[in-house]
Amino acid sequence: MTRLIRMSAAEPTAKARRVRSRPSVGRPLTRTLLPLAVLLTLTARADAALAFESTGLDFNPSLGDETVVGRFSFTNTGDAPVTILSLKASCSCTATKLEKLMYAPGESGVITGVFTIGDRVGEQRKSITVSTDEAGAEPYRLLMRVQLPPQAQLIPRVLVWRIGDEPAAKIVDIVIPDGVDQAIDRATTTGRQAAAFTCSLETVGAGRYRVSVAPADTSAPRNAVIEVGAGAKAYRVHVRVSPPKAATGEAAEAAP
Amino acid sequence: MIPLAREAACLVLLAMVPASIAGVWHPRRPADAPAIVQGEVTAATASTWRDALWIDVRPADRYAAGHVPGALRLDEDAWEDGLAELAAHWDGVRPIVVYCDGGGCEASRAVADRLRRELAAERVFAMQGGWTAWSSSPR
Amino acid sequence: MVVVPAVIALAARLGVAGALALAGAGHAWDPSGFAVAIERYRLLPGALVPAAALYLPWLELIVGMRLACTSRAQGAMAVAVALLGTYLAALLSAAARGLDIACGCFRGGEDAGLAWPIARVLALLAALAVCWFAARRGVALGAPPVVRQRTSLHVPRGIHP
Numbered sequence: 001m002t003r004l005i006r007m008s009a010a011e012p013t014a015k016a017r018r019v020r021s022r023p024s025v026g027r028p029l030t031r032t033l034l035p036l037a038v039l040l041t042l043t044a045r046a047d048a049a050l051a052f053e054s055t056g057l058d059f060n061p062s063l064g065d066e067t068v069v070g071r072f073s074f075t076n077t078g079d080a081p082v083t084i085l086s087l088k089a090s091c092s093c094t095a096t097k098l099e100k101l102m103y104a105p106g107e108s109g110v111i112t113g114v115f116t117i118g119d120r121v122g123e124q125r126k127s128i129t130v131s132t133d134e135a136g137a138e139p140y141r142l143l144m145r146v147q148l149p150p151q152a153q154l155i156p157r158v159l160v161w162r163i164g165d166e167p168a169a170k171i172v173d174i175v176i177p178d179g180v181d182q183a184i185d186r187a188t189t190t191g192r193q194a195a196a197f198t199c200s201l202e203t204v205g206a207g208r209y210r211v212s213v214a215p216a217d218t219s220a221p222r223n224a225v226i227e228v229g230a231g232a233k234a235y236r237v238h239v240r241v242s243p244p245k246a247a248t249g250e251a252a253e254a255a256p
Numbered sequence: 257m258i259p260l261a262r263e264a265a266c267l268v269l270l271a272m273v274p275a276s277i278a279g280v281w282h283p284r285r286p287a288d289a290p291a292i293v294q295g296e297v298t299a300a301t302a303s304t305w306r307d308a309l310w311i312d313v314r315p316a317d318r319y320a321a322g323h324v325p326g327a328l329r330l331d332e333d334a335w336e337d338g339l340a341e342l343a344a345h346w347d348g349v350r351p352i353v354v355y356c357d358g359g360g361c362e363a364s365r366a367v368a369d370r371l372r373r374e375l376a377a378e379r380v381f382a383m384q385g386g387w388t389a390w391s392s393s394p395r
Numbered sequence: 396m397v398v399v400p401a402v403i404a405l406a407a408r409l410g411v412a413g414a415l416a417l418a419g420a421g422h423a424w425d426p427s428g429f430a431v432a433i434e435r436y437r438l439l440p441g442a443l444v445p446a447a448a449l450y451l452p453w454l455e456l457i458v459g460m461r462l463a464c465t466s467r468a469q470g471a472m473a474v475a476v477a478l479l480g481t482y483l484a485a486l487l488s489a490a491a492r493g494l495d496i497a498c499g500c501f502r503g504g505e506d507a508g509l510a511w512p513i514a515r516v517l518a519l520l521a522a523l524a525v526c527w528f529a530a531r532r533g534v535a536l537g538a539p540p541v542v543r544q545r546t547s548l549h550v551p552r553g554i555h556p
Contacts, residue, residue, distance in 0.1 A: 090362050092315045093333060119335030121370075156376040157339060160348030223344065236336065238343030263470020267461060271454035278426060279449045286430035286445035301435050384431075 049078030049134055050103075056143045061117065063149045070113040070144040072128075076103040083133045087111065090127040093118060094144070113144055123147050150177040152184070152235060154228060159239045161218050169214035172237050174228065176207035182230040184209045189239075191224040197239050199226050215241050295368055297381040299389035302353045309346055311354040311371070313363045314387065324355070324390060330367060339374070351379040358388040404466065404529030407522035412462035414519055415475060418501050419455030426452065432499025436485050437492075454478065467530050476523055483516045 053073045061068050076082050081104050087096040097112040115126050123145065130140040152174055159170045176182050187201040199213045213226055218241050226237040279285055302308060310327035312319050319329045328345060330338030346352070352371060356364040368382040383390065422429040430448035433439060439447060455478065461471035486498060490509045498512035 092363075093331075116333065118331075118333035120332045155374065157374040158343045158346065158348075160343075160346065162347060162349075225340075236340070238340060240343055242347040260469045260473060263461075263468065264473045265470075267457055267471055267474050268454065271450060271457050274423075274453045275450040278423065278453070279446075282426055282449075284425050284427040286427050286448050296431075296434075298431065298435065 048137060048140070049076055049080070049082050050074045050130075050132065050140060051077045052140070052142070055141065056145065059144065059146045061146065061148065063151075066117055068115045068117065068144065068146050070115070070142075072111045072113070072142045073108065074103075074111070075108040076105055078134070079105050081105065084111075085131045085133055086129075088129045088131075089113065090129075091115075093120075094126045094128065096128055111142065113142070115144055115146060117146075117148065121148055121151060150180050152176050152180065152182055152230060152233075154235050154237060157237055159213055159237065161215055161241045163218055163221065163241060163243055165218045165241075167215045167218050169212045172211040172213065172226070172228075174209040174211065174235075176209075176230075178207070180207075182233065184228055184230050186227075186229040187211045188227050188229075189224050190227050193222045194224050196222040196241070197224045197226070201228070211237070213237070213239055215239070295372065295381055296365075296384050297353060298384050299393045302381065302383050303390065303393060305351055305353070307350045308353045309342070309350045311342070311352060311367065312387075313354060313356045313367045318357070318387075322391070323387075327355075330354075331363065332367065332370070335370075342371075346375075348377075351381065352377065353381050353383050355383040355386045355390060358386045399525055399529040399532065401529075404525060407525040408462055408466055408529070411475060411519050411522045411526065412459045414459070414515075415455045415478075416459030416463065419452045419457075419459055421501050422448070422452030423456055429499065435499065436489050438485055438488065451478075462526070466526070469527065469530050472523055472527055472530065476520065479516050479520050479523070483513065483520070486513045486516065 051074060055072070057070045057072070059068045059070070081102055083102045084098060085101075087098060089096055093116045095114045095116075097114070099109060103109050111128065111130065113126065113128050115124070117124075124147075126144045126146070128142040128144075130142065132140070154172055154174050156172065159172070161167065161170075174184055176184070184201065184203075187199050189195075189197050189199055196216050197213055198216070199211055202210045202212065204210050211226060211228060215222060221241055221243055223238070223240040226239055228235045228237060310324040312323045312327040312329050313331045314323075314329075315331075316329065319327075323329075328338070328341050330342060342352075352368075352375075354364045354368040354371065364382040364386060368380050371377070372380040426445075426448045429452060430444050433444050433447055454474065458471045458474050458478065461468045462475065482500070486509050490513065498509055500512050500515070
């Protein structure tokens with residue numbers, strides 16, 4: 001109440017100053033800064049009841065791990081019960097779990113996020129948005145930052161020649177990041193049309209390799225897979241001789 | 257001629273002042289959504305590209321319920337299989353348009369970034385508004 | 396000698412000024428939306444699009460205001476010609492490439508089709524030509540041609556009030 005009275009007393013002064021000091025040139029600027037102030041006011045969470053131990057968790061899983069489990073502990077520090085209405089993960093790869101929905105004042109709970117790594121690489125940021133029944137409150141945003149172990153980088157992973165192109169060799173550059181104990185030891189052509197392509201592996205420096213691939217000819221559509229091996233681990237590069245004008249989409253099914 | 261050039265130069269320089277301020281303070285400055293301008297495309301524009309290769313990154317059940325005609329399904333849960341499928345359809349030239357459910361979905365941006373990197377291709381775009389925008393846009 | 400009636404010169408100048416200021420204000424209000432509009436043309440490299448989306452609206456706005464303030468702002472006219480010329484080239488190139496996009500000329504104007512925007516830019520360029528001649532001849536209501544010639548002979552252009 002006190003805050004309301006103070007705000008309404010201050011408002012006319014601020015408004016009057018704004019009107020007085022508004023030059024014709026600066027008007028767009030005023031119109032620009034005003035929404036910013038409103039935005040900042042609206043996004044400030046003044047009275048959040050749920051206190052999380054941490055809203056951001058970091059993970060460094062090892063090679064071979066399939067999932068990452070994040071546990072976000074919280075306590076209801078307000079003086080009214082809080083009901084969690086929904087948990088929404090930013091990716092279908094992240095499942096969420098919650099023991100119960102309503103938390104009395106002083107009661108604690110845990111929101112669990114299970115992130116399935118799949119074939120992902122690099123840094124992953126998966127968020128969980130928690131909506132509650134707190135009046136006027138913004139949803140809570142929980143974040144799982146997952147740094148997946150580095151792997152060999154092959155660029156590009158797909159090589160395409162078009163029919164009639166010069167059957168010149170194309171290059172796949174391979175970089176083994178620092179700290180990864182891998183050495184590329186083979187590159188072989190596989191697939192039913194493996195004979196239509198030739199490949200050769202070359203070491204160009206510490207942790208750097210180059211695979212050179214060329215089609216025998218480009219007179220007809222062909223495709224194969226180049227397997228690039230590092231011990232038991234194998235990476236695949238797709239190679240193809242494509243028709244000059246690829247089909248522009250298949251059967252027009254399921255059009256809305 | 258000199259006053260003309262001086263006036264033009266003044267105007268050109270003067271505009272840099274509010275532009276710089278907007279670059280830092282504007283609530284709708286493009287930097288807030290860099291991906292919108294770097295590697296994103298609207299549903300309206302993408303649907304005019306007749307040769308686009310469409311990539312659907314939504315879960316399999318939603319793909320089965322409806323997708324852009326000819327779209328291939330690819331997600332990072334089974335990247336290698338999806339990449340093999342893409343390699344069988346891509347001619348190295350067609351623009352690739354990646355979409356997921358709607359505006360708040362990060363998966364299409366992540367997949368578009370990864371495709372751009374792994375294919376060493378520039379014309380890979382995430383579609384703004386995703387399936388929701390495409391299915392509701394007039395064609 | 397091209398003599399431009401003062402009323403037409405004034406209307407042309409205010410028309411161009413208003414169009415530029417209106418477009419500039421709309422784009423300055425929503426640079427993110429303008430960036431998307433620029434990106435649709437697929438002309439600028441991605442890294443330059445945000446900078447253009449932040450800068451161009453203010454240039455439009457300032458040039459529009461300058462044109463509205465004085466009839467002798469030939470520097471502003473030159474910048475306006477450059478701006479409109481650039482937009483015209485972008486529109487023509489989009490039309491030539493068969494892009495089915497909204498022009499993004501004004502905020503909220505999302506109608507597809509480029510013929511009308513091209514016609515509008517051409518009309519604005521024509522209006523600017525009128526302004527240019529009027530400014531060169533120093534056209535003002537009631538100002539006789541003789542005075543204008545003497546002005547251009549003895550006083551460096553642009554300094555004379």
